[in-house]
Amino acid sequence: MSHDTGLNTSFQAYLDYLVSNVDNLTDPSTPAPDLANLSTNDPKVIRSFFRKTETGLKAKCTTAAFGLNSRFSCRGLIFGNATYSPDWNSAWSDFNSRINDLMSTLESSGVNNFQSMNCRIGEIRFDKHLNLVRPFTIYSCEGPLAYRSRISYRHPQRGQTDFRNTRIGIHSTCFATPSNGSSTTCNTPIVTNVFSNTATYEEMYQKLNGELNELKSEVYTMRPSFYKKLDCNFDSIDTIHLPDGRKYLAANSSCNF
CATH class of the missing domain: 3.30.980 (Threonyl-tRNA Synthetase; Chain A, domain 2)
Structure with missing residues (x-):
């Protein structure tokens, strides 16, 4: 960054903007999910909603934790468009946009488990075929489930x-x-x-x-x-x-x- 004058100037201007608005900041808050009133405790139900979306069409879901703080975990692969050379920035922007769309779609599904869901993408890699490369990555999402008895x-x-x-x-x-x-x-x-x-x-x-x-x-x-x-x-x-x-x-x- 220090070698890119334009980028450095732009970043410094952004910092100055944040500092100038420090008096307008509010206290951040993250509401805890209402565990007693979650829509479902079944990861198969969660999976069925994932699979209604384009990104989550082949999602796999499991119970990641049990008890009062039961959690679901869903995962899958995302593939990008083929290009002539690896472009991590473009691939990340594309995958990030798809994950945001996935989360927005699920949040509006009527299943309140998705209101407290978090998602991420993993390492971006490129598959090469002939003269083209295609980006792909694993995505994973996790969120709350209603109470599930522990399984040994x-x-x-x-x-x-x-x-x-x-x-x-x-x-x-x-x-x-x-x-x-x-x-x-x-x-x-x-x-x-x-x-x-x-x-x-x-x-x-x-x-x-x-x-x-x-x-x-x-x-x-x-x-x-x-x-x-x-x-x-x-x-x-x-x-x-x-x-x-x-x-x-x-x-x-x-x-x-």
């Missing part, structure tokens, strides 16, 4: 179901690891798309690591308290060479919680 999860079974309910983890296998106390390990094979023979290992690894980060983010979003100690790493990474000279990375990841 069985770790390997719950973990495997959740991991397999993600874009990356469809072939995951989970099992108990008694040597680490009562923890669970989930192994997931991950492969990148095919790269040209001129692609560097660093370029391919960036794609591979992005896939693992997406897996971690999507799983954690489902049930934050259940996956609060989620830790994922690669056990092995191999470079696969194709007969035509192209190549890709194939890895096995291991997640513990």
Whole structure:
């Protein structure tokens, strides 16, 4: 910013404007949701409203927390328009606008759970095809549910179901690891798309690591308290060479919680 005179001047003018209006500021307030009068305690009902929207057409929703402060969590993918080169600013503006539209639509649905909902977008990545790149990201939304009785999860079974309910983890296998106390390990094979023979290992690894980060983010979003100690790493990474000279990375990841 310091190297952009115009941007720096504009930002300073904005700060001056804020300071000049300091006497007109009001106290911020965030009303707490009326937990006793929420419309629903069922994440399937929440999901049905998400899926009536364009952005949430394929949303997946879970119960993220139980008890008096029960919460729902919904997630999905957003894809942007193909371009000739990555443009993070344009992609972010597009995705942010879509999330704002999603929230506005749901807030006016008549289901008051959405009045206190928060949404965010994850890391913006670009898929390359021929000479074009297409931005995509995970979005997640969470909000209050009416009271739900606590459910005791069985770790390997719950973990495997959740991991397999993600874009990356469809072939995951989970099992108990008694040597680490009562923890669970989930192994997931991950492969990148095919790269040209001129692609560097660093370029391919960036794609591979992005896939693992997406897996971690999507799983954690489902049930934050259940996956609060989620830790994922690669056990092995191999470079696969194709007969035509192209190549890709194939890895096995291991997640513990």
